[in-house]
Amino acid sequence: MRRQSASSICATTASRSIRPKSFIVATNNYRAGGGGHFPGLDGSTIVLEAPDTNREVIQRYIAEHKTIVPATAQIWRFATPAHKVTVSFDSAPNAATLLSSGSRVRPIGSTETGFLRLALELG
Numbered sequence: 001m002r003r004q005s006a007s008s009i010c011a012t013t014a015s016r017s018i019r020p021k022s023f024i025v026a027t028n029n030y031r032a033g034g035g036g037h038f039p040g041l042d043g044s045t046i047v048l049e050a051p052d053t054n055r056e057v058i059q060r061y062i063a064e065h066k067t068i069v070p071a072t073a074q075i076w077r078f079a080t081p082a083h084k085v086t087v088s089f090d091s092a093p094n095a096a097t098l099l100s101s102g103s104r105v106r107p108i109g110s111t112e113t114g115f116l117r118l119a120l121e122l123g
Contacts, residue, residue, distance in 0.1 A: 028054055084123035090115040 024047055030036070033043040062068060078087070088108065095116050096107045108119045 078120075078122055081123045084121065087120045087122060088117055089120075090117055092116065 025032075025038075025041065027038075027041070029049070031038055032041055032046055032049075034041060090111055093110070093114055093116050095118065099105055099107075105118050105120050107116055109117045111117055
């Protein structure tokens, strides 16, 4: 979902626009209570408050299903900037071993805490 104006939100699913009059957002207690300033979530409209943490729900699911095959889909992307920019981010120390040849991501060094700093050029 992305905020388009003070009174509208554009939501999509499977690349189709949806414009419901109302809907339920499943989230954690931090976000439901207004953390992160997500539009419409301020703690005043909680429908169900369950005792389970996100971690517990995922642990039970994995224990029940044993094997998880995640679906691969391009669910997000970087917007094309007006000018060329280099984005840097930190990852696991061995992340460079997972980069494929021709990857737009390249290692640029290590952090003081041992993470690998990577760069991605956009634009």
